[in-house]
Amino acid sequence: MSNQEQAEKDYMAGMKYKDIAAKYDVSINTVKSWKNRYGWQRGNSKKGASPPKRVHTKSEKGAHKKEDASDELNANQELFCQLVGAKRLPLYRAYMIAYQVAVDNNAVRVKASRLRSNPKINERIVNIQQEVAAKHKWSLDKVIESLTFVHDAAESDIYDQGLKKANSDAMMNSLDRITSLLHISDEGVKAKAEAEIAEARAKSVDTSFSDEDRTIILDDMGDDN
Structure with missing residues (x-):
């Protein structure tokens, strides 16, 4: 069983982000990205149909804005940060991969630059770069x-x-x-x-x-x- 699968069980059991991160030696944002990417749901999410409906109704826009305004990154944002911070990809290439954009154009580059200037995105990228540097003991x-x-x-x-x-x-x-x-x-x-x-x-x-x-x-x- 992978760390992500084991971490999901811990999350379902009520373990906090920081405790899961410490247990599996990853960052809190990595745990949060697992939650968003793999759709972890706690408690009574299976008792009602509201979570699935939210994906197909107008409430999706409000939910997306709320998520962007929070401290959490969604799966696309986290992948973008990983590609820029750890893989050192150019912004436009990281954006195309993270958001599955097939054609490179000026609009893509503008969006990639705008995403990079987002304070929480910038902070995450810097943290990833520091983690990579510390891992390889480079300075x-x-x-x-x-x-x-x-x-x-x-x-x-x-x-x-x-x-x-x-x-x-x-x-x-x-x-x-x-x-x-x-x-x-x-x-x-x-x-x-x-x-x-x-x-x-x-x-x-x-x-x-x-x-x-x-x-x-x-x-x-x-x-x-």
Whole structure:
């Protein structure tokens, strides 16, 4: 039996959202999305015909507005949030999948953008992104630390072994990525990187690479400008 099926039994037995979420190690919004998606009903829902009628009568519009005004997300909204927050899909693609829209057009993109700007949708997406980051133990500091290691290792190899194209590429690429993540001006960083590589090349005692390799490296540095 899946967690969702077991959680449904707990819900039917009267367990609260937060207790179910804690029991199955999921978020409260995930439990709420299960309830909406699979139509969980408590108590005397089978005694009357009112719940089925609500789907086919004018009361549906009022019920939908009430749901949108509450803290709960419906199944479409939750799926949209998951696709954007966890899968990193573009807004329009997430909207098309969540709401089963077959054709991409300007109206779809407007609706997707409007949905993303909804405060509770935005909050849910941010929470999902934080959950994913925590699950994989990723953070901006960790990414920068890894890229800095690549840069420093490449720089060290350049000083110890002489200028090699692979090392210079690794150093420049890591600088580019750090620059992008920290929103630093590209011009200043690239200029400094080029100066460091030029200095390393001048100080290097390893001249074993060929003139052809030297030409390729210089051409690549020229392309970066």
